[in-house]
Amino acid sequence: MSLPDITPTSRSLNFGVWPIKIFRSNNGAELRRLYGNRRTNLELELVYENVSDNVANQFREKYDDVKGEFDTFRLPGNTYAGWTSDGQTFTGPTANVWRYKEPPSITSVKRGVSTVRVVLVSAFIQ
Amino acid sequence: MTYFTGRNGKLVVDGATIAKVTSWSMNADLDLLETTALNDANKSFVANLPTYTGSATILYYKDAAGAFETSGIFGRLLRRSASLATATLRLQIMDGNTAREVVLDAFITSISIGSSVGEIVSADINFQATGDLADPAAQNPIGAAL
Numbered sequence: 001m002s003l004p005d006i007t008p009t010s011r012s013l014n015f016g017v018w019p020i021k022i023f024r025s026n027n028g029a030e031l032r033r034l035y036g037n038r039r040t041n042l043e044l045e046l047v048y049e050n051v052s053d054n055v056a057n058q059f060r061e062k063y064d065d066v067k068g069e070f071d072t073f074r075l076p077g078n079t080y081a082g083w084t085s086d087g088q089t090f091t092g093p094t095a096n097v098w099r100y101k102e103p104p105s106i107t108s109v110k111r112g113v114s115t116v117r118v119v120l121v122s123a124f125i126q
Numbered sequence: 127m128t129y130f131t132g133r134n135g136k137l138v139v140d141g142a143t144i145a146k147v148t149s150w151s152m153n154a155d156l157d158l159l160e161t162t163a164l165n166d167a168n169k170s171f172v173a174n175l176p177t178y179t180g181s182a183t184i185l186y187y188k189d190a191a192g193a194f195e196t197s198g199i200f201g202r203l204l205r206r207s208a209s210l211a212t213a214t215l216r217l218q219i220m221d222g223n224t225a226r227e228v229v230l231d232a233f234i235t236s237i238s239i240g241s242s243v244g245e246i247v248s249a250d251i252n253f254q255a256t257g258d259l260a261d262p263a264a265q266n267p268i269g270a271a272l
Contacts, residue, residue, distance in 0.1 A: 007163035050159040050172055082164030109159060110174055 003118075004058045005076035009049040011083075013090060016042035016122060042096060042122035046079065049115045056114040059104040072097040072123045096122040130219050137182055138216035139198045146187040146195070148248065152180035152217055152228060178230055178255035180217065186239065186247040199251055202234045212256060219272065226272045229260035 019036035048055070066073055074097055080090050098120040107115045137147045157174035188194050202208055213234060218227040232253035239249040262269030 007165050009161070009163050011164060050161045078165075082166075113159060113172065113174075 002073065003062050003076055003079070004048075004051075004055050005078045006048065006051070006055065007078045007081040008046040010047040011079075012045045014043035016040055038124065040122065040124065043101065044090070044098065044120045044122070046118045046120070047115065048118075050109055050113050051116060053108075053112050053114050056106045056116045059116050059118060060106070063100055063104055066100065068103070069100050072099045074098070075120075096124065099123050128221070130221070134220045136216075136218040136220060136225070137184075138218060140214050142195065142198060144182075144184055144195055144199075145189075146185035148183045148185060150180065150182035150217055152178065154178050178228075178232075178259065179253065180215075180232075180255075181250060181252045184249050184251065186249060196249060199234055200237060200249075203237050204239075213253075214260075215253060215255075216262075216266070216269075217272075221270075223268055224270050225262070225266060225268050227262045227266070227269050228272050229262050229265060229269070230255040231257055231260070 016039040018034065018039055021033045021035060023031040023033065048059075062073070065071075080087065083090060101119040101121040104116055104118045107117075109115055132149070135147070135150060137144045137150050154176060155178075156176045158171040159174045160169060161172055162169045184196055184199070186194070186196060194200075199213065202210065202213055210233075212231040214229065215232050216225070216227050216229050218225045220226070232255045234251055235254045236252040237249055238251075239247065241247050262271055
């Protein structure tokens, strides 16, 4: 079971953070230590407006398939459709895998039509 | 070829023809839901739900028998005992003996009436349909779709 390979109607990305720890002394001197070689915790919000209920249900099925926020998965190609610059912006240098950050929300718009909002957080597999 | 004019128009409220109607109009609107995705070059939509609204202008008129034919409409909003129920409106354009019509159950949402020197008293009404349009042919032997 994979996510539906459809293009979202809106997509927003939080670039995540570099794993930096800051040590600050009482006199204001500051030391920053880098604990990794890649950004982590990218956050991707996808909205699929006015899709059929059957498509909307696939997001719920996927959520159950990966046991909620437990397992990771890769996103289908159309998730990034419409982005014309560097593909690594969304996938990261190592083609991030993703996991649900929270359960997908489904809003019924009319009979048979729903809007789905999905929030994902990146994960890194060694 | 046949054209139709205001002479062919009729308004029937709850089965009673309103004789002194100077105009009626109706709007049928369809809400659309946008389905345009990020990679699309053109906007796309799916149909949501239709709504029907309209208006009419009626002369305030007492017939020879002393009856006010506007009472059926005014009774739905202007009276203290107003029922606030829907009225069955038939907006007709007569085509010979055939009534080309739209039949709808509608709330009378506004009535505007005034009196001016040198003018006949008339009322402007607005209505909002609820539910689907009715089938003209099923309710009226001479009814047909507009």
